[in-house]
Amino acid sequence: MSRKEQIDQVATSLFKSRGFAATTMRDLALELGIEAGSLYSHIKSKEDILQRVCFKMADEFNAAFDEVKNQDVPPSEKLRLAIAAHVRVLTKNPPAAGVFLNEWRHLSEPSLSKFHEMRFQYEESLREIVRAGMATGEFKVNDEKFVVLTLLSSLNWLHMWYKPEGKMSPDDIAEFLSNLLLNGLKHF
Amino acid sequence: MSRKEQIDQVATSLFKSRGFAATTMRDLALELGIEAGSLYSHIKSKEDILQRVCFKMADEFNAAFDEVKNQDVPPSEKLRLAIAAHVRVLTKNPPAAGVFLNEWRHLSEPSLSKFHEMRFQYEESLREIVRAGMATGEFKVNDEKFVVLTLLSSLNWLHMWYKPEGKMSPDDIAEFLSNLLLNGLKHF
DNA sequence: CAAATTTGCTAACAGGCGTTCGGTTTAGTA
DNA sequence: TACTAAACCGAACGCCTGTTAGCAAATTTG
Numbered sequence: 001m002s003r004k005e006q007i008d009q010v011a012t013s014l015f016k017s018r019g020f021a022a023t024t025m026r027d028l029a030l031e032l033g034i035e036a037g038s039l040y041s042h043i044k045s046k047e048d049i050l051q052r053v054c055f056k057m058a059d060e061f062n063a064a065f066d067e068v069k070n071q072d073v074p075p076s077e078k079l080r081l082a083i084a085a086h087v088r089v090l091t092k093n094p095p096a097a098g099v100f101l102n103e104w105r106h107l108s109e110p111s112l113s114k115f116h117e118m119r120f121q122y123e124e125s126l127r128e129i130v131r132a133g134m135a136t137g138e139f140k141v142n143d144e145k146f147v148v149l150t151l152l153s154s155l156n157w158l159h160m161w162y163k164p165e166g167k168m169s170p171d172d173i174a175e176f177l178s179n180l181l182l183n184g185l186k187h188f
Numbered sequence: 189m190s191r192k193e194q195i196d197q198v199a200t201s202l203f204k205s206r207g208f209a210a211t212t213m214r215d216l217a218l219e220l221g222i223e224a225g226s227l228y229s230h231i232k233s234k235e236d237i238l239q240r241v242c243f244k245m246a247d248e249f250n251a252a253f254d255e256v257k258n259q260d261v262p263p264s265e266k267l268r269l270a271i272a273a274h275v276r277v278l279t280k281n282p283p284a285a286g287v288f289l290n291e292w293r294h295l296s297e298p299s300l301s302k303f304h305e306m307r308f309q310y311e312e313s314l315r316e317i318v319r320a321g322m323a324t325g326e327f328k329v330n331d332e333k334f335v336v337l338t339l340l341s342s343l344n345w346l347h348m349w350y351k352p353e354g355k356m357s358p359d360d361i362a363e364f365l366s367n368l369l370l371n372g373l374k375h376f
Numbered sequence: 377c378a379a380a381t382t383t384g385c386t387a388a389c390a391g392g393c394g395t396t397c398g399g400t401t402t403a404g405t406a
Numbered sequence: 407t408a409c410t411a412a413a414c415c416g417a418a419c420g421c422c423t424g425t426t427a428g429c430a431a432a433t434t435t436g
Contacts, residue, residue: 003413021209022294025394037396038414046394076374102290106210133373140376143364149349150342150368157341176331180338184372185321186264188328191383213424225426226384234424 004042007032011049016098020050020106050103051111057100058118060089065125075133076182082129083155083181084174090158091170097159123148151181192230195220199237204286204347208238208294238291239299245288246306248277253313263321264370270317271343271369272362278346279358285347311336339369 001009010031014023025046029036043049064085071078090097104115126148133139141147155177162173179188189197198219202211213234217224231237252273259266278285292303314336321327329335343365350361367376 019207019209019293021207024392026392034413035415036394037416040395041413079373105207130373139373141368141373146364147368147373149345150365153345154338154342157337161337176334177338180329180335180372181368182372182374184368184370184375185267185318185327185329185335186370187372187375212422214422222383223385224424225386228425229383 012053012099013095015103016095020103053099054104057096064089076138079129080178083178087174088170091162094159101156200241200287201283203291204283208291241287242292245284252277263317264326266317268366271366275362276358279350282347282350289344
């Protein structure tokens, strides 16, 4: 792993636990055992790090979802696959997921607009699945926007809790959450 | 409304949109049309504001839940009531809810520990309802911790989206979310 | 009206911030 | 061994931060 990647990784962990604004370059340097100024041999700026982390995660979410998108399965099954893909990315690198989900607002333009756009597209793809399920009558709801927002927010707390050494694998978690969202507590 | 309350309110709105660390006392003063130093005739410190907002919201959540706690109804109905209470508090003051949910980590000790403790108690009360539902067989799940975390995170995005002038009332929203969580997309 | 209290301004403080820069050490290569 | 390039240091920069102090209006109270 290059020094730059190492910086990104340590920074990600600090950004997640303390927040971007509350993490200083001196904190970061201390964690790496070097001086603050030395960081600038490897990175362009503090926000430079944030951008890399955010857009790398965005790419991973998109890549995972692309494998689901065009499969020829019923909407409910496709939603299961999308949930599993989302959970897999979320649990693969929880600190980065935390930064992606909570620190993106510290991006400045034009990165911020680009980020918004990518997220909108991702959410729109999910809404399409829900709309398809409504059309076939599989999903008994009538507000796909609301459903998708609830869906995402019910998944996006995972990074705060998931531990690789825990007893549930990412796929176990995805199955649990799929059952909960599709069938509810009562018909689980 | 006293000047102090006005400061808290404006600060809440800024803390929510920019984050606590990224909001300066000079920003806040500008918004109020005064100088930064003048704020200190009314408040003790920046964190002083954050503490008031966080603990006031915590009190409101607890108060709303206390009215549900001891009602003699089946667990699924009690969960519906708890969700409705939670949603009501969340939508009553969305900016304050946003600060409560996202900015609490900038509290310093001993406030931070007190906050953690209060949140644990709140979550524990919800877990008790779910456990009761598992015992009666009403809820077909076996991991109340996981369920409660999912439940809360599926509610706690609301403050980002809810607008009082929107077409759904807090009770409409609560009903929608209760149906989704109890019955799922398929049996909605 | 007079006294007291609230509210606000101005200026400054001490420290922290991200970042820059010239020079030095280290590691790799031929 | 001699050269090159990457990695790092240490000091400094200009700016921003929360907060304080002394003083002046404004407002409320008796």
